[in-house]
Structures are given as structure tokens and as C-alpha cells.
Amino acid sequence: MQHTTTQPRITVITQTHQSVFKKSTFVFTLAVLGGISILGGIVSLISAIILLSNASMPSLTSTILSDAAVDMTIGTWIIASSRAFAQGKMLAIWLYGGSILLDSLYSLIMGYELHYIFMGLGFLLIWQMLKFRKEWEAS
Numbered sequence: 001m002q003h004t005t006t007q008p009r010i011t012v013i014t015q016t017h018q019s020v021f022k023k024s025t026f027v028f029t030l031a032v033l034g035g036i037s038i039l040g041g042i043v044s045l046i047s048a049i050i051l052l053s054n055a056s057m058p059s060l061t062s063t064i065l066s067d068a069a070v071d072m073t074i075g076t077w078i079i080a081s082s083r084a085f086a087q088g089k090m091l092a093i094w095l096y097g098g099s100i101l102l103d104s105l106y107s108l109i110m111g112y113e114l115h116y117i118f119m120g121l122g123f124l125l126i127w128q129m130l131k132f133r134k135e136w137e138a139s
Contacts, residue, residue: 023086023132030082030096030125037075044068063110070106074099085129093129096122 048064077099085092100122107114 026125026128026132027082027086030085031079034075034078034080034082037078038072039075041068041071041073041075044071066110070102074103077102085132090133093126093133096129097126100126 044064045068048061048068051061051064052058077095081092081095081099084095100119103118104114106112
């Protein structure tokens with residue numbers, strides 16, 4: 001007769017922090033998002049130059065120029081965040097969070113509506129960066 005116990009075996013359940021994306025896909029996505037923002041800034045800059053050459057709406061031109069500058073700045077910060085993330089630096093979270101904050105503050109100052117989709121996706125990406133950071137610390 002074999003010795004058996006009636007007590008259930010206790011197993012340790014560990015919580016894993018698996019990421020939704022691969023790191024390379026995530027870095028590429030951030031770089032594309034930054035590139036799109038810079039491209040939008042360039043298009044705004046070209047529009048402002050065209051309007052300035054016609055001099056028909058000078059007040060609109062200054063608004064478009066400031067929009068272009070902010071778009072290109074945000075795009076640059078996002079691309080820098082992508083590069084910092086690829087190198088495993090915490091600076092990536094600060095740069096990306098700063099780009100969200102800059103966009104939100106600029107929208108409030110100019111009287112535009114807040115970009116809730118950009119903010120929501122931004123917080124999702126920051127959450128994903130933090131999950132990657134936990135993986136780096138574990139390894």
C-alpha cells in the first residue's frame with residue numbers, strides 16, 4: 001500500500017510580466033509615430049509658408065507656424081524616446097510622457113480640444129514601457 005496524503009499540494013503561482021509587443025516592434029512603432037508627427041509639422045510649415053507668401057491671412061500664418069513647431073518638437077521627442085527605449089534607458093518614459101504633456105498643454109493654451117486618443121494611447125505605451133522595464137530588471 002502506497003503512502004498518500006489527503007492534503008492538496010500547494011503550488012506557487014508566479015505572476016509573469018509578459019509584454020503585449022516585442023521590443024523591436026515597439027521601438028519601430030514609436031519611431032513611426034514620431035515620424036508622422038514630424039511629417040505633420042513639415043506639412044504645416046509648408047502651408048504657413050504658402051499663406052505667408054500670399055499675405056492674405058497673417059494671423060492664421062502665425063498659428064500654423066506655432067503648430068508646426070510644436071508638432072516637430074513632439075515628433076523629435078518621440079523619436080528620441082524610441083532610441084532611448086531601444087537602449088534600455090528610463091529616459092524613454094520621461095521623453096514620451098513629456099511629449100504627451102507638451103501636446104496637452106499646447107492644446108489647452110491655444111484653445112484646442114484635448115487629444116484624448118493620443119493621451120490614451122500614450123498612457124498605454126508608457127504602461128508597456130514600464131512592463132518592458134520590469135523584464136529588464138528581472139533578467
